[in-house]
Each structure stands twice: as structure tokens, then as C-alpha cells.
Amino acid sequence: MDRETLLVHAARRTAAAANSVSPPLVRTSTTVFDSLDAYKQAQGALVFDGPRYGRSGTSTTFELQRAMAQIANTETCIATSSGLAAITAVLAAHAGPGRHILVSAGVYGPTRVFCDKEIVPSGTDVEYFAHDADVSSLLRDTTSLVFVETPASLTMQMWDVRAICAAAHDRGVPVACDSTWGTPIFFDAHALGVDISVHAATKFINGHSDVLLGLITGTLDALAGVRAYCDRSGAHAAPDTCWLTLRGLRTLAVRMERHQRSALAVARWLQSQPCVQRVLFPALATDPGYELWRSQFSGAAGPFTVELAPCGEDAFTRFIDQLSLFGLGTSWGGFESLVMPAVPHHLRALAAPADAPRLVRFHIGLESPQDLCDDLAAALTALRRG
Ligand SMILES: Cc1ncc(COP(=O)(O)O)c(C=O)c1O
Structure with a gap:
């Protein structure tokens, strides 16, 4: 299916109200279970798209996450409270004393502020690289992530994502990309090799200037650490914003x-x-x-x-x-x-x-x-x- 068709049909058959074109908005802080067995299953570490507790999402959240994963042509998606929360979750999940993170120069300002004020003081070495830098020569044994944003906010310089992914993967280093500008419609991040694609859905994906929301896409493996970080830090999105964003996604x-x-x-x-x-x-x-x-x-x-x-x-x-x-x-x-x-x-x-x-x-x-x-x-x- 073309992406245009997917945008209209993705995740619709999973809507909690089976005959509704538009899914109901499910708000709840608390999920209750019919039996101890059902409770135990829901709390299992690998349950990502079933209700456990409000913070991990309701059926509304899961519908948006499933639709976005399909449109981005990958396995899974995590919705966060803002685009910046998505970025900081990805960075924080890969940071730690003795680690090294490469970040493209000219990233969205608050991404840089987070690196300088939160990640660096936690003992992670953050190094900014120019659009024409040879990434393979900058990678170290301690490099835990390459984070790129293309084009760069404001200067609009382009980074060669395919080459960056090839160099990083040669050394077993994952690549995350702020793909907000291109959206999955114009930028097939995972096909270029990006492991973790981050979107401020606040922008084009919702498109109606009435929501703050972040979406992170990738394989279950690539997002395991980020998901664990989101669970620990409470970075998740509210169902209302997921519902509005699912509506925006269709167009x-x-x-x-x-x-x-x-x-x-x-x-x-x-x-x-x-x-x-x-x-x-x-x-x-x-x-x-x-x-x-x-x-x-x-x-x-x-x-x-x-x-x-x-x-x-x-x-x-x-x-x-x-x-x-x-x-x-x-x-x-x-x-x-x-x-x-x-x-x-x-x-x-x-x-x-x-x-x-x-x-x-x-x-x-x-x-x-x-x-x-x-x-x-x-x-x-x-x-x-x-
Ligand atoms: C490229 C880019 N990434 C991320 C963000 C952050 O998104 P949010 O405002 O949803 O936190 C922005 C916001 O302007 C942005 O321009």
C-alpha cells in the first residue's frame, strides 16, 4: 500500500469501537483486570500495546502508535508528551558515565541545551560534528549513539544520513535522527538505515497547532532502552493528544x-x-x-x-x-x-x-x-x- 492509503487505513481495524471510522477517545488513569491471570499478563515486561496503567497508554495511544509504526515502515512506536521529550528520552537512554555521543551541529536549540546542561554533567562526552565531517574518524569504542537532525534547524544544512548510518553501523553504533522536517511522507528514515527516528508530531504530523506530542519509531530491539527509559521517567503522552494527532495523521x-x-x-x-x-x-x-x-x-x-x-x-x-x-x-x-x-x-x-x-x-x-x-x-x- 502507498503511504497515502496507509495514512487513511492504518490502525483503523483495531479501533476499540469496531464499527467507528474514528476511534473513541479513551481516557483513564487506571486499568482494572478481570482476573489475576489477566493482571499478571498485562504487567509482563514485553506488553507494549495493551493497557496496564494510564501512563503506558490507553487504546487511543496504541492506535496512534500502531498507525505511526506502519507509516514509518517499522515495528513499533512510542508516543511522548512532546517532541523534546522524545529527543531527551533517546539521548538519556544512551547516556552514562564514560560514554560518548556524537550530535550533528545545528540541531534544534533545546536538543543542544539538553546535551550541554543534562547529558554532559552526567559524565557523557557529547561531541558536535559538522555536516561535512568524516563520522567514521569520530567514532570511539565508547560511542553509544550518533544523533543527527537533517536538515539542521535554522541553517538548513543537510547531513548525509545514509553515509552516517553506514559508518556507525560498521562499529555497531546505533543512529537516531530527528526526522521532524521530512515526516515519514518525505523522509524514509529507516530505509536509509536510521535505527531510531524521532518526530515532533507537534509540527506537520498533527498539523493543526493544537497539540504537543513526540513519536519515536524503530524496531522493538532498537527502542528497548528508550522504552524502558520512558517507563521509568513518565515521558508518555496523554490520550487526548494522541487522539488529535491520529486525526491529523489522516490528512x-x-x-x-x-x-x-x-x-x-x-x-x-x-x-x-x-x-x-x-x-x-x-x-x-x-x-x-x-x-x-x-x-x-x-x-x-x-x-x-x-x-x-x-x-x-x-x-x-x-x-x-x-x-x-x-x-x-x-x-x-x-x-x-x-x-x-x-x-x-x-x-x-x-x-x-x-x-x-x-x-x-x-x-x-x-x-x-x-x-x-x-x-x-x-x-x-x-x-x-x-
Ligand atoms: C526540529 C525540531 N525537533 C523537535 C522539536 C521539539 O518539539 P516540541 O515542541 O513538540 O517539543 C522542534 C520544535 O520546534 C523542532 O523544531
Whole structure:
């Protein structure tokens, strides 16, 4: 079955109310059992998709997890309370005194903060690697995980996931990937060799900007340690957010197509505008990551980053404040367009030189791309005024 068909049909036959197209939302903290035998079976260490206690999920959670595992073309899925909770569970499960974790430079800012403030003080050596680094030369006997995010948040640099997986697997090291940007629709992480794929379902997968949720996919073996960590730390998702995300999942493919079409239209239009120095978007043939994107992704929904010509704070403020269809906010992946100043997290403490280009991150929503370009044209005019 194509992924489009799976999105519609995955996990539906398992719905607790057998004749409902849409599964019921099951909320409970407590599961009760008919017999001691049933109780003992449910508490068994390998029971992942049957109710045990509210924290490990209800039928609503299991339906989303089964659907996501199917769509990601792997065995299993763990839902967590946010995308960041999914990332930190993966990192924490592989951390420990004397261990070494390789992390791609330019990861989502809070991922880096978690590494620096929680993982490093616990005695794990965290090393950031550049997109053109030779990973095989960085792997050590103590390396417990390679964590990559592609493209990188804000700088949009591409990492060669296939090559990283090959190098890491040669040394028996698992690879985790933050696959939020591509989603399983445009990025077949496990087919490229990724052992643990992490998604902030908060973004495209839910798509309606009303939920925080993380999803981790992989084989039962690859996720065993992460699942144990989630059980110990209580990182699990609430059934309400799983229910909403399952609803969002059904329309993921059509939304991604539309996001892609509009993002490309707006990005190409921006490339021809005065004051726009560069559009950082690997789906553009002019982008240095284009070939890698073409070989490892089947589409690109954005978001993307724009380098505006150096300008004063007043002009930059006029540009942002003039935008009326782009909300000023830090998220992406929802139905609505968003904008934010894009300073990579590790550079925020440094004062940018006055002649540095201004980086702005756009998420292109489901509005008409022509209306979005008109809005941007007015903002660019405001930027040039004065
Ligand atoms: C690439 C990436 N990964 C993970 C996250 C974290 O997701 P959440 O906001 O659900 O914690 C974000 C949030 O912006 C993100 O951009």
C-alpha cells in the first residue's frame, strides 16, 4: 500500500469501537483486570500495546502508535508528551558515565541545551560534528549513539544520513535522527538505515497547532532502552493528544503536498526580491544541500530560512511588524504561516556584527501563496523605507 492509503487505513481495524471510522477517545488513569491471570499478563515486561496503567497508554495511544509504526515502515512506536521529550528520552537512554555521543551541529536549540546542561554533567562526552565531517574518524569504542537532525534547524544544512548510518553501523553504533522536517511522507528514515527516528508530531504530523506530542519509531530491539527509559521517567503522552494527532495523521499526505507546492512558490519568489541575499532551502536547485536532499528525501515542505541583506534594527522591526499573514512565533508545521528571527541557539549569546545578514525563518502554511507573496512584498517595501 502507498503511504497515502496507509495514512487513511492504518490502525483503523483495531479501533476499540469496531464499527467507528474514528476511534473513541479513551481516557483513564487506571486499568482494572478481570482476573489475576489477566493482571499478571498485562504487567509482563514485553506488553507494549495493551493497557496496564494510564501512563503506558490507553487504546487511543496504541492506535496512534500502531498507525505511526506502519507509516514509518517499522515495528513499533512510542508516543511522548512532546517532541523534546522524545529527543531527551533517546539521548538519556544512551547516556552514562564514560560514554560518548556524537550530535550533528545545528540541531534544534533545546536538543543542544539538553546535551550541554543534562547529558554532559552526567559524565557523557557529547561531541558536535559538522555536516561535512568524516563520522567514521569520530567514532570511539565508547560511542553509544550518533544523533543527527537533517536538515539542521535554522541553517538548513543537510547531513548525509545514509553515509552516517553506514559508518556507525560498521562499529555497531546505533543512529537516531530527528526526522521532524521530512515526516515519514518525505523522509524514509529507516530505509536509509536510521535505527531510531524521532518526530515532533507537534509540527506537520498533527498539523493543526493544537497539540504537543513526540513519536519515536524503530524496531522493538532498537527502542528497548528508550522504552524502558520512558517507563521509568513518565515521558508518555496523554490520550487526548494522541487522539488529535491520529486525526491529523489522516490528512498528512495532502497537507504535505500543499505545503511543498506553496513553500517552493514563495521561496522562488523571494529569491528574486531586492534585500533577499539567499534562501536556505535544500529543495531549491541553487542550495548546496540540493543533491543530498534529492537523494534522501522525496519532498520538502519547508520551513526554510532567508538571509536578508544587513539592515538596522528599525528596518528589521518594520519588516517583521508589517507582516500580517505570518504570525510571529517559534513553531512550524501547522496550517498557518509563521515567521521568526532565526539565530542558531549556540550563537545567541554572541553579538552579531552590524554587517551580518539577518536570518529569518518562515513556515509556509496552507494560505494562498499569492497572498503570502503580497504580504511579504509589503514587508520588504517597509524594510527599505528609510
Ligand atoms: C526540529 C525540531 N525537533 C523537535 C522539536 C521539539 O518539539 P516540541 O515542541 O513538540 O517539543 C522542534 C520544535 O520546534 C523542532 O523544531
